[in-house]
Amino acid sequence: MLRSMWIIFRHELRRNFLRKGYLFMTFGVPLLGFALFFGYQFISEMNSRNAPADQMPAGGVAGFEELGQGIRTAGYVDQTGMFPDPGDMRDVFTPYADEVAAETALNAGEIDVYYVIPADYLETGDVTLVMPRFSLSQVSSTPVRQLILGELSQGVDQNLFNRLVNPVNFREINLQRDATGQTENNFDTDFLVVYLFAIVMMLSVFTTNGYLMQTVIEEKQTRLIEIFVSTVRPIQLLGGKILAMGSLGLLQVAVWMGAILLLGRIAAGNAVPALAALGGLSLDPDKLIVFALYFVFGYLFFAAAYGAVGAISNSMQEGPQFAVIFTLPAVIPFYFLSIFIATPDAPLPTILSIFPVTAPLSMVMRVALTTVPVWQIILGLALLAVFDGLMIALAGRMFRVQSLLAGQTPKLRDLPRLLRG
16 A cells, blocks of 8 residues: 555656646746845846936935935925925925926926925925826825924924934734733734745645646546556545645745745845845744644645545636635635734634634634644644545545546535445
8 A cells, every 4th residue: 555655656746846837836936036136136236326426315315315215306385484495405305486386397307296385284284296297106205204304303402303203112012912921022023924834835735736636637537547546546546646745835835935034034134124024034943833733734634625626627627616615715814814913812713723624824823923722723633634534535535436437527415425435
């Protein structure tokens, strides 16, 4: 039995590893991510080097080009009479008496945009931005904010002014996240870890199991599966395929997570906050063990499910339609993401983390956000293992029966009979 399963495992591993789609998803996507990152860095450096000297910000407005995004020169119409002189920003800002003069300068290309500070600004806080054409790179309130704050802060103590502009620093402590009261301080980092892991895990599961379903359907169409089931037991055939796809799935997860962490390390010294945050990702070994266990048991369930779908499908058009029965419930936790973040120990997240179909994703999210009782983790794994056995048995029955039914798709009422044999 083991020898036959080993032969099938090697054959499926070699066959699917050499698929162009798998190679691209596993190695091409990370390489593409690195190429985009370094390309962005190269273009940014070239733009900085080629910027004309007369368009660089003056000493008093250092960093204005970055704060103002795509804005190099701007005008403003002050209807309040409070900002007649741009002060240190006069090399960048040009005051205009009215909107007609500002619009004329804008049409002539003398300025990139202009702002209108209305007479009731102190009551409303509204400022109008006018640009020749819509551009996301020029939609910014930072330049005019710097102009207004620079004028209003005249004669104000700098420390007091900084406190007024940024009055408080918040640190969230959500006691509902941890019933023990030992709330983690690195919540954002932990959730980023679990979110990335969950995305990578689900993509890997559905991608590699999609190949499993595709190979089963191809073997049915070419009648090869009838030769296989006449020489090996259906459970051996299915077991070899699942082990091969599971190995490929683990390799894919390892490559993706390694690429994400490496990219975060590289970006740590660059002005890309979203990527730099990845450099500090870390996870406790206990959590990694839980993640690995739920990945393995969850993978077995979906692999058997996709194998069963392949057994009852007559074409690649039918297969994905049947697979939706399992894929949609599996991603239900994403629809309740806000509930998981706010109250991970609430009844709904708890139930979803124990129910086998949603358990792999839900439990991974809860473990990273709160201290999950050990009995819930064990119960979720036990139920998932039971469902794995039932699904593998059902898939094996369908391999033995459905492959010889001349392409007839069994009805829903036939499933219990197939499971009993």
